[in-house]
Amino acid sequence: MSSIGRPDPSVPFADLANASATPNSDKIPPIPFMRKARPYLILAPALLLTIGILIPFFISIYYSLTNYSFKYKDYSFVGLENWTQMLTDPLFWHSVWVTLQYAFFSTGVEMLLGIGIALMLNQDTRLSKALRMVLIFPLMIAPVIATLIWQLMTNNSVGVIAYALRSIGIDNFLWGADPKTAMFSVVLIDVWVNTPFVIVLVLAGLRSLPKAPFESAMVDGGSAWFTFKTLTLPMIKPLLLIALLFRIMISLQEFSIIFALTRGGPGDTLMSLPLTAYNEAFTYKELGTALPYMLILWVFIYILSYYLIRYWSRAQKNASGS
Numbered sequence: 128m129s130s131i132g133r134p135d136p137s138v139p140f141a142d143l144a145n146a147s148a149t150p151n152s153d154k155i156p157p158i159p160f161m162r163k164a165r166p167y168l169i170l171a172p173a174l175l176l177t178i179g180i181l182i183p184f185f186i187s188i189y190y191s192l193t194n195y196s197f198k199y200k201d202y203s204f205v206g207l208e209n210w211t212q213m214l215t216d217p218l219f220w221h222s223v224w225v226t227l228q229y230a231f232f233s234t235g236v237e238m239l240l241g242i243g244i245a246l247m248l249n250q251d252t253r254l255s256k257a258l259r260m261v262l263i264f265p266l267m268i269a270p271v272i273a274t275l276i277w278q279l280m281t282n283n284s285v286g287v288i289a290y291a292l293r294s295i296g297i298d299n300f301l302w303g304a305d306p307k308t309a310m311f312s313v314v315l316i317d318v319w320v321n322t323p324f325v326i327v328l329v330l331a332g333l334r335s336l337p338k339a340p341f342e343s344a345m346v347d348g349g350s351a352w353f354t355f356k357t358l359t360l361p362m363i364k365p366l367l368l369i370a371l372l373f374r375i376m377i378s379l380q381e382f383s384i385i386f387a388l389t390r391g392g393p394g395d396t397l398m399s400l401p402l403t404a405y406n407e408a409f410t411y412k413e414l415g416t417a418l419p420y421m422l423i424l425w426v427f428i429y430i431l432s433y434y435l436i437r438y439w440s441r442a443q444k445n446a447s448g449s
């Protein structure tokens with residue numbers, strides 16, 4: 128039998144392995160520079176964005192410790208004087224109360240309406256498909272424009288809402304001109320503008336749920352409430368927390384709707400933290416006094432977001448069964 132192609136038994140196996148590995152190892156090309164730099168290039172935009180956020184943030188902290196004013200060229204370091212003045216000012220605590228009220232009522236109503244409407248629209252009917260497109264329209268309107276539209280609709284002379292209220296015996300409703308109804312008015316506009324955001328998120332979650340558990344519950348005779356409580360709600364809880372996180376962050380720093388409708392009035396009824404900071408900076412020209420209001424608002428949002436994200440992580444693990 129021919130021995131062509133067989134290794135020579137007189138040559139040790141280790142020498143054959145080294146001889147075969149040596150030429151191949153010489154042919155391995157060096158790693159190109161761009162390949163080494165690829166991870167850093169991917170992270171570069173995030174790093175630049177972080178730097179772009181942190182620079183004005185730390186500048187704001189610095190100027191909050193000074194008496195910087197737009198009225199004067201020079202300024203000096205005053206330490207915690209602006210912070211102490213803010214924390215001892217009754218206007219600050221009133222602003223905190225107004226901000227929390229606005230965030231609580233607007234976010235709460237939007238979440239309840241968003242979940243309810245999304246459940247009703249989670250049907251494959253012509254009406255639900257048409258309403259899905261119609262209800263998205265308020266999201267396409269800027270909050271300031273939406274406020275102007277509502278001012279026109281509630282005008283006692285030509286407003287369609289004012290006409291409808293007169294038809295049921297309610298005449299000359301003051302809306303934002305009365306301290307008793309001002310909060311209701313701005314919350315109503317916020318709900319009209321931002322509830323579609325919650326509807327879209329919840330509806331997307333409902334449409335992505337698996338059908339098998341719901342079919343099994345239907346076969347076992349489970350009621351609609353039992354199915355929603357034990358199946359639907361736990362599965363969409365992560366999406367609900369995302370919607371809650373975004374809406375409560377935005378409502379805490381809401382400025383445009385309140386400013387466009389009442390400019391914080393009547394009196395100081397709707398003077399939230401953003402509006403108080405605006406007045407201090409651009410009405411009274413005291414930037415050093417205004418910045419602590421915005422920084423304390425950042426502290427509120429950061430703490431709230433931190434705990435909501437932690438709760439969202441646990442809810443996501445529970446929803447995935449891990």
